[in-house]
Amino acid sequence: MDLRGHLDLLLLTALHDLGAAHGYSVIVRLRERSEGAFDLPEGTVYPALHRLERDGLVASEWATVASRRRRVYRLTPDGRATLRAKRREWRVFAAGMGAVIGPTPMEGLT
Template identity: 50%
Template sequence: MKSDALRGHLDAMILSTVEAGPLHGYAIIEALALRSGGQLDLPTGTVYPALRRLEAAGHLTSAWSTDSGRRRRTYTLSRSGRAVLATRRQEWATFSGMVTRVLRATT
């Protein structure tokens, strides 16, 4: 998938991934790959800065946890993150519907 196609959508995809419950960074990367049918193979250098940006904006909260003896930062969707995600979903539905109508047009 072209990185240009992701621009502007990565934050919403991360928020959606964390919506079901707390996840650490690598689990978020794995979930994005799984949900996309393997189409998204995002490097840590793309995802971790986005996680920090979303946390700084108040859309995610984080806490340290220990999993299998490893200390990891776990991210949780905040109240403002839920509101942003709802808005982004509506914007996406409107945008993707418009693009579909334009691409299917025969006149």
């Protein structure tokens, strides 16, 4: 599944739901909430988390989790504001798509 343009929204949402969490927890959360549709590799998630941190949308710190030292990420105030904006954008997009393609999948399309 192509997530271009949607990965930040997914990651910010997972961090919002989890509070402070390490990257693997974010991966598990997305996989579980999407019933396996978003089973993202670490090579996708960690670079995106680092980029979100550089952009000031998440902050991280080292913590000991289950006897392991891990980097734990959390939303910043700018991250929460960006999440609100991205959720609004997604709802407008989804409503528009629903209006065009209809409420149920079309069968028999080739």
